[in-house]
Amino acid sequence: MAGKKRHMLTFADLFCGGGFGARGAVAAGAQPILAVDAWEIATETYKSNFPTAKVLCSPIEDIAPQELAANYRPDVLLTSPECTSHSIARGAKPGCEQSKETAIGIIPWIDAMKSRWLIVENVNRMKKWGRHKELISAIQSHGYQVNDLVLNAADFGVPQSRKRMFLVCDREGSIISREDLLAMHKRPVRSARSIVDWSGTYKSRPLYTEKRAQATIVRAERAIKELGPGKDFIIVYYGSDYAGGWQSLDAPLRTVTTLDRFGLVTWQGGVPYLRMLQPPELLKAMGAGSKHELPHGSRRDKIKLCGNGVCSPVMEIIFRKIAQIEDEELGLAS
Known part of the structure; x- marks a missing residue:
């Protein structure tokens, strides 16, 4: 349509970690405007990689999102609540209910930011959490269509087998499937050999x-x-x-x-x-690419940043799909 222009997607990044998910979103043409994490090493790493974003080091429950919403209206609210109490990698240790409930903590942000798009990433075992259905219902009550997807990073050209749950949610009711995302993906399968120095x-x-x-x-x-x-x-x-x-x-x-x-x-x-x-090899395993850096923290910190991260190419494809949907609505898609 004449006069209509492509819109650059903006996003706020809760539980932003070292910015691996953000790196994928930026590769898809999006811009981070706000990021929050409770770990100083994570926020310093994020700042180093995305210096134009406002980055806050704080638990999300200690921030009033309504005040931030006066200046920040992201198109996408990207969230990766703490997953350690859901993960099978914990072994037999009992789960921490407070850790799990960081997911419920995103609801005030959803209400305040009123972003069209919401993405919630977590380990697939989160679905066994007793309040998982409550979380889904709360998101739906804010008008979102919830697309509940399980994606393996290896299927998107990442040299790592990493299955994660992604709730890709749209206030305008878009239906998005795993097959839709795979259809946009053109990268070959990559092996562990490719990350080794x-x-x-x-x-x-x-x-x-x-x-x-x-x-x-x-x-x-x-x-x-x-x-x-x-x-x-x-x-x-x-x-x-x-x-x-x-x-x-x-x-x-x-x-x-x-x-x-x-x-x-x-x-x-x-x-x-x-x-x-070593951390540079694990960074490759996250698919973050040569632009992403881990300039802060000890070796152990850098490993933790990778382990807590979202594989960049998976998030890139999700953001490309979001952009494609918005382009189609504007009549810009080829």
Whole structure:
């Protein structure tokens, strides 16, 4: 239609973490205008990557969203409530109800911001939470069509197998399916091998040493028995594991968590060597691309940032779909 122009989507980012989801949204042409997280390392990382956004370091319940809404009216409210009490990676530890209820804490923000679009990302096990239906009903009561999707990052060209729940919600009633998003995706499948820095920058040590934990040796020997000597592989620590504690480099990396859980085994002169994967490699596993940086915090902090993050290419496709829908409404879509 004559006179109509493409609108740049803006978004507010609650539980913003290190900005991995935001990186995907920006790749789709969107602009972050407001971000909130309770962890200082996360907000400093976000500021470094998106210096034009207003970034607040605070729990969301300590902020009055009505006051912010006077100056910030994002098209998309992007939220990733704390997921540790839902995740299978917790093992047998009991869940923290207060942690889970950070999801309910987004409701005042929905009411204040009145964004057309709402995205809620979390681990798929959140659906087992007793108040999950209450959350869905509350979102619907604000006029949203809720598209409840389970997406695996590996299906979107991310070198990591990471299944997450995405509630993609529209006040205008758009129906969005997993198949719609996959149809927009053109990236090939990528393996764990693609994230490894093979330059020799990170030094390995012999697998068999006196100080090496026996559990690590057992994991490694399972892999060597299966693959044969001389084949590189990854040892997987922590979490519920049904694959023998190791994985092939030819498959996407298992889910990155907030813990240091991946050891790379390589061979030198017929001898196996081991080192842990490093934050720049995990950053690649999140699909964040070369523009994203982790300039703040310790090695452990950077691993935690990755483990708490949203894989960028998945969020990019969601934002591209949102933009496509708005373009079609304006008659701009080809």
